[in-house]
Amino acid sequence: xxxxxxxxxxxxxxxxxxxxxxxxxxxxxxxxxxxxxxxxxxxxxxxxxxxxxxxxxxxxxxxxxxxxxxxxxxxxxxxxxxxxxxxxxxxxxxxxxxxxxxxxxxxxxxxxxxxxxxxxxxxxxxxxxxxxxxxxxxxxxxxxxxxxxxxxxxxxxxxxxxxxxxxxxxxxxxxxxxxxxxxxxxxxxxxxxxxxxxxxxxxxxxxxxxxxxxxxxxxxxxxxxxxxxxxxxxxxxxxxxxxxxxxxxxxxxxxxxxxxxxxxxxxxxxxxxxxxxxxxxxxxxxxxxxxxxxxxxxxxxxxxxxxxxxxxxxxxxxxxxxxxxxxxxxxxxxxxxxxxxxxxxxxxxxxxxxxxxxxxxxxxxxxxxxxxxxxxxxxxxxxxxxxxxxxxxxxxxxxxxxxxxxxxxxxxxxxxxxxxxxxxxxxxxxxxxxxxxxxxxxxxxxxx
Numbered sequence: 061x062x063x064x065x066x067x068x069x070x071x072x073x074x075x076x077x078x079x080x081x082x083x084x085x086x087x088x089x090x091x092x093x094x095x096x097x098x099x100x101x102x103x104x105x106x107x108x109x110x111x112x113x114x115x116x117x118x119x120x121x122x123x124x125x126x127x128x129x130x131x132x133x134x135x136x137x138x139x140x141x142x143x144x145x146x147x148x149x150x151x152x153x154x155x156x157x158x159x160x161x162x163x164x165x166x167x168x169x170x171x172x173x174x175x176x177x178x179x180x181x182x183x184x185x186x187x188x189x190x191x192x193x194x195x196x197x198x199x200x201x202x203x204x205x206x207x208x209x210x211x212x213x214x215x216x217x218x219x220x221x222x223x224x225x226x227x228x229x230x231x232x233x234x235x236x237x238x239x240x241x242x243x244x245x246x247x248x249x250x251x252x253x254x255x256x257x258x259x260x261x262x263x264x265x266x267x268x269x270x271x272x273x274x275x276x277x278x279x280x281x282x283x284x285x286x287x288x289x290x291x292x293x294x295x296x297x298x299x300x301x302x303x304x305x306x307x308x309x310x311x312x313x314x315x316x317x318x319x320x321x322x323x324x325x326x327x328x329x330x331x332x333x334x335x336x337x338x339x340x341x342x343x344x345x346x347x348x349x350x351x352x353x354x355x356x357x358x359x360x361x362x363x364x365x366x367x368x369x370x371x372x373x374x375x376x377x378x379x380x381x382x383x384x385x386x387x388x389x390x391x392x393x394x395x396x397x398x399x400x401x402x403x404x405x406x407x408x409x410x411x412x413x414x415x416x417x418x419x420x421x422x423x424x425x426x427x428x429x430x431x432x433x434x435x436x437x438x439x440x441x442x443x444x445x446x447x448x449x450x451x452x453x454x455x456x457x458x459x460x461x462x463x464x465x466x467x468x469x470x471x472x473x474x475x476x477x478x479x480x481x482x483x484x485x486x487x488x489x490x491x492x493x494x495x496x497x498x499x500x501x502x503x504x505x506x507x508x
Contacts (some may be wrong), residue, residue, distance in 0.1 A: 069279060076247065077240050081208065084236045107208065115204045118150045122202065129154075129202060130161040143166070147209025154202060166207065185265040201323065251276045284454065304333060311352040368410060370401040370507075377414045378433055385418070391426030392418070396435035403439045404505045405487050408504075413483040417503050420477065424448075430498060442504040444496035480505070 123132040130151055132143070141148055141163035149166040151159050159168050257273055264271040275286045322341050328334040378394050383391045416435075421431045425447030425459055434442045477491075480503075484491050490506040496502035 078242050115207045118204045149207045151205045161372050250279050311348045365404045368405045368407050370403050390429050392431045394433045407484045413480045418478050423444045439507040444498050444502040445500040446498035447500040450501040
């Protein structure tokens with residue numbers, strides 16, 4: 061669980077979503093507060109202007125009435141204040157705050173104490189939520205107070221505030237919630253392309269030259285990294301080529317001195333000494349042959365795979381190696397060669413792989429051993445022997461270069477099976493090492 065959490069914390073997409081979710085949560089908290097504050101401020105300004113206009117209109121129709129004063133509205137304005145539908149009301153007060161005249165729905169007893177001081181005041185009185193504005197009358201001692209019951213249907217501005225907060229703000233928050241979905245839809249193809257590049261890098265064969273990462277479709281921010289990786293692969297390719305050239309040059313330069321040495325050893329009169337030196341020369345020749353194969357392997361691996369008659373190839377290799385096998389005191393046989401078996405491959409590389417396996421069996425089995433090459437119609441070739449076999453612990457180590465299970469012998473500096481493994485990888489197959497039915501070891505080239 062902890063590993064999963066750490067992995068998610070390092071994810072580019074997870075970090076983006078985390079920032080967006082935090083932003084959305086902050087917006088959900090702050091937007092209603094800010095929106096309500098801005099809207100209420102705007103509403104107050106509108107209401108103040110509206111109430112000021114109403115107070116001015118009422119003040120224009122103040123008339124004397126005996127020793128007092130009254131409001132004499134024209135007929136067209138009387139219905140506005142005569143009905144309680146819109147929640148409008150007015151009152152005329154003197155300098156001491158005494159009500160001289162009022163519309164039917166004015167409630168002076170519900171006004172707060174500071175409502176008569178000339179300031180815009182919001183107040184709540186039971187079911188009534190109102191606003192009032194006192195305006196000095198031109199004669200200096202009269203005040204007009206107008207109120208608006210905000211609970212009445214005629215208060216359109218307050219409805220706008222409620223509808224915005226309950227509907228439009230919810231819509232806005234909903235749009236914010238769509239941001240992570242939109243970003244995932246936008247970023248997912250790019251991240252998927254990055255994963256493909258990572259898989260391409262994982263699939264690159266460290267022993268194969270020419271592999272590169274494809275920058276097509278990658279985000280521009282990652283191109284520098286891809287270019288650096290491709291540049292590194294180019295340098296690795298150059299090192300591999302130098303290694304191949306060095307191995308080829310060594311094998312080539314030593315061929316002539318080795319042939320001369322073989323001729324000189326053959327002239328020795330002592331049979332025992334001549335036999336010992338001849339065996340050592342053959343071991344050196346085997347190492348050089350594998351170095352030569354190693355040098356030519358990568359160039360051959362770049363060639364296209366074509367249909368190959370596997371049956372004919374096996375018979376030809378066995379026929380070529382039979383004299384050397386018999387001369388070493390071993391015997392060799394081929395089974396399953398009755399039918400023609402065709403595989404996609406490179407004839408030269410497959411010949412090299414099978415030759416290495418048979419030579420390996422010849423070197424690591426005692427005289428009198430049987431080497432059996434078995435063909436399978438599915439496209440497999442097995443080389444078995446009845447020698448000492450290979451332990452399970454050693455099977456995983458056999459494919460390492462310069463490792464030998466028997467340190468008293470040499471199969472060519474431990475290169476043979478490594479070369480076979482590389483050839484099979486070029487053919488997209490696998491090398492299987494297990495116990496032979498004959499009692500020894502079995503090496504199977506599986507091209508299915």
